[in-house]
Amino acid sequence: MNLHKDIIIIGGGAAGFFAAINIAEKSTDLSVAVLERGKVGLQKVKISGGGRCNVTHAEFIPSELVNNYPRGEKELLGPFHTFMTGDTISWFEERGVELKIEEDGRIFPVTDSSQTIIDCFLNESKKHGVEVFYNQSVKSFKIIGQGFAIQTNNGQFTCNKLVIATGSNPKIWKLLEDLGHNIVSPVPSLFTFDIKDRRITDIPGVVAKDVEVTVMGTDLVSEGPLLFTHVGMSAPAILKLSAFGAVELSKMNYIFKIEVNFIKQDFESCIEQLKDFKLGFAKKTIVNSTQFDLPKRLWKQLVLASNINETERWADTNKQQLEALTLQLTKAEFNVTGKSTFKEEFVTAGGVNLKEVNFKTFESKRIPNLYFAGEVINVDAVTGGFNFQNAWTGAYIVAKNINK
Incomplete structure (x- = not known):
C-alpha cells in the first residue's frame, strides 16, 4: 500500500x-x-x-x-x-x-x-x-x-x-x-493509593463525603469524597492528589504518608464538640452514636482506634481518649505503600x-x-x-x- x-x-x-x-x-x-x-x-x-x-x-x-x-x-x-x-x-x-x-x-x-x-x-x-x-x-x-x-x-x-x-x-x-x-x-497520573491499615481493612465501599487529604511533608492538599477500597483509598480526594502530585509522588516511589481530616475542622473546635457530646449523650455508647455526618462503619473504626471500647459510654471517656478521637477525626495519618491504576x-x-x-x-x-x-x-x-x-x-x- x-x-x-x-x-x-x-x-x-x-x-x-x-x-x-x-x-x-x-x-x-x-x-x-x-x-x-x-x-x-x-x-x-x-x-x-x-x-x-x-x-x-x-x-x-x-x-x-x-x-x-x-x-x-x-x-x-x-x-x-x-x-x-x-x-x-x-x-x-x-x-x-x-x-x-x-x-x-x-x-x-x-x-x-x-x-x-x-x-x-x-x-x-x-x-x-x-x-x-x-x-x-x-x-x-x-x-x-x-x-x-x-x-x-x-x-x-x-x-x-x-x-x-x-x-x-x-x-x-x-x-x-x-x-x-x-x-x-x-x-502515572490518576491513580489510587495502596494502604494497609486496620482502621480501613473491614470497610471497603464506605464513602466519606467530604474530607481534606494532605501529603505530609509537601504542599499537596485536596478535598472531596473519599472511598475506601480493598487495597486502600480512592475517589476524587485521592485522584486529585495523584494528578496534581504525579511528578512529586513518582520521585517518592509512591511511598509516603497522608493526613486525613475527616470532618474538615481544626483540633480545638473538634474537641470542644466532643466535650459537648460527652455531656449531651452521656449514657449512650460512643460507637453507636455516630457524629459529624460520618458513615457509621468509619466512625466505629475511628472510635476503636482511639482506645475506646465498644461498650464505653460518652460519660466514661477521659481527656486522653477525647484527644485521641479528635486526632483520628482531624489528623488521621496513613502510610501509603504504592499505587493502583484507576479502573481501566x-x-x-x-x-x-x-x-x-x-x-x-x-x-x-x-x-x-x-x-x-x-x-x-x-x-x-x-x-x-x-x-x-x-x-x-x-x-x-x-x-x-x-x-x-
Whole structure:
C-alpha cells in the first residue's frame, strides 16, 4: 500500500476522530485519513466512564475549567475561549447525540453507553469521506519537503499535513524526539493509593463525603469524597492528589504518608464538640452514636482506634481518649505503600513539551505542518471528563487552522 492524502491523522482515538471529522466536514476538497494501530479504534472511548463515556464536565467558565489540569492550566486558557464545554455539548447534540449532566457535574450521553459516541464518530467519518485504515502500526515518519512520509507495518503513506493524536504512546514520543521535539518523561497520573491499615481493612465501599487529604511533608492538599477500597483509598480526594502530585509522588516511589481530616475542622473546635457530646449523650455508647455526618462503619473504626471500647459510654471517656478521637477525626495519618491504576483508564503526565506547541493552532513550533491533539502533549487532567475536553478542544482548533 502506497497512498497520498492531504491530511493524515495518526491515532484512531477520541482526538483523532474528532479532528478528522471537523477537517473533512468543513473542507470537501481535502482528503483525510486516520491511521489506527488496532483492529478497531476508539477503545479508550469505549471503556471511559465505566463504559458510559464521560464526554465532558459541566464547567462553563474557561478560567475555572483550567483549574482541573495539573499540566496545561496556563496553556489551555486561550484554547478554551475558542472551544470548550458548551461547544462540545452543541457539537454532539447537533449530530443527534443527546447529553445529560449528572449531579456531580459529569456529562454523559442519555443512553449511558459509550457506543453512542463511537457510532456518532464512525457515522460522521463515513458521511464526510474520512478514510480509516486499521492495523496500521506506525514504524516511522519523516519530513519530505513540506510534508511527511509515514511507514506502517502495512504500507507507506504520504501527506501534506500530519496530526499526531496517539495519546500516551512511548513509541510515537520516541519518533517525535528523533525529529527534534523534547519529550517530558511520562509518569502515572490518576491513580489510587495502596494502604494497609486496620482502621480501613473491614470497610471497603464506605464513602466519606467530604474530607481534606494532605501529603505530609509537601504542599499537596485536596478535598472531596473519599472511598475506601480493598487495597486502600480512592475517589476524587485521592485522584486529585495523584494528578496534581504525579511528578512529586513518582520521585517518592509512591511511598509516603497522608493526613486525613475527616470532618474538615481544626483540633480545638473538634474537641470542644466532643466535650459537648460527652455531656449531651452521656449514657449512650460512643460507637453507636455516630457524629459529624460520618458513615457509621468509619466512625466505629475511628472510635476503636482511639482506645475506646465498644461498650464505653460518652460519660466514661477521659481527656486522653477525647484527644485521641479528635486526632483520628482531624489528623488521621496513613502510610501509603504504592499505587493502583484507576479502573481501566490509564492516564499519564508527560509528552511533548508545552513550550514547543503553538496553542493558538496546536501546531508544532519546531516542525511546520505537524499538529498535536489530546494527551500526546504534556497535558493531563483530573477525573470527570476533563481529559476528553482537552482532546475535543485541541482537535477542533487543529481542524480550524488546517481549514483556513
